Amino acid sequence: MPMFQLSTDPFRVLSLMVSLTAAALALPIAAEAKGNCKGGAGPGVNWQECNKGMLMLEGSDLSGANLSDADFSSTDLRNANLSDANLEKATLIRASLAGATAAKANFARVEAYRTNFAGISAQGASFGSAELQRSDFSKADLSGADFGKAELGRALFNGATITGTKFGLANLSRADFQGAVFEGPLNFDHAFLYLTRIEGLDLSKATGLAQWQIDLTCGDAKTKLPAGLKAPGAWPCKFTND
Numbered sequence: 001m002p003m004f005q006l007s008t009d010p011f012r013v014l015s016l017m018v019s020l021t022a023a024a025l026a027l028p029i030a031a032e033a034k035g036n037c038k039g040g041a042g043p044g045v046n047w048q049e050c051n052k053g054m055l056m057l058e059g060s061d062l063s064g065a066n067l068s069d070a071d072f073s074s075t076d077l078r079n080a081n082l083s084d085a086n087l088e089k090a091t092l093i094r095a096s097l098a099g100a101t102a103a104k105a106n107f108a109r110v111e112a113y114r115t116n117f118a119g120i121s122a123q124g125a126s127f128g129s130a131e132l133q134r135s136d137f138s139k140a141d142l143s144g145a146d147f148g149k150a151e152l153g154r155a156l157f158n159g160a161t162i163t164g165t166k167f168g169l170a171n172l173s174r175a176d177f178q179g180a181v182f183e184g185p186l187n188f189d190h191a192f193l194y195l196t197r198i199e200g201l202d203l204s205k206a207t208g209l210a211q212w213q214i215d216l217t218c219g220d221a222k223t224k225l226p227a228g229l230k231a232p233g234a235w236p237c238k239f240t241n242d
Contacts, residue, residue, distance in 0.1 A: 070090045216236065
């Protein structure tokens with residue numbers, strides 16, 4: 001008795017051919033989903049989903065690169081060129097991007113706890129929904145950057161340029177903006193500003209601020225607020241290191 005019998009039903013044959021074709025087409029798609037992880041650093045490189053943790057990549061040119069879902073944990077990316085690079089959902093925990101160039105780069109949904117972004121030039125970059133707790137943006141140029149819905153608890157923005165930066169719905173609890181530099185509007189629409197340090201800042205042109213937000217912040221006599229808002233009777237500004 002034969003092991004199997006080839007169906008003569010034309011509909012079953014057609015269904016089988018469609019299934020085999022779909023499976024064949026899926027193979028190259030799956031293969032392309034992951035980048036060339038053994039390829040060297042260079043403009044436009046595809047390192048999607050690659051493990052690049054704990055590497056020395058200081059000064060590398062990764063402009064226009066596809067670095068989405070890649071792992072750069074504890075990697076040295078100081079002074080790297082990340083302009084127009086796609087780092088969406090990349091892991092940057094404890095990495096250093098100090099002094100990097102990242103204009104219009106996509107950092108959406110990255111994991112970047114305790115990451116060093118000090119002095120980065122990230123004009124027009126996207127940090128939407130990123131995990132950036134305790135990260136350092138001191139003296140960074142974040143003009144026009146978008147931090148919408150980002151987690152920025154205890155992040156440092158001391159001396160950063162934040163002209164036109166958007167913080168809508170961001171968690172900025174205990175973030176420090178002392179010495180930040182900006183001209184023009186900032187957007188804090190529904191941002192959570194619990195004990196956010198705004199001492200000495202002129203926020204008169206800031207948009208999206210409500211009294212309930214101001215009442216949670218840490219300002220001082222030099223803090224200037226938008227029209228219609230006033231300083232709380234006592235700024236709730238006792239900080240601890242916990």
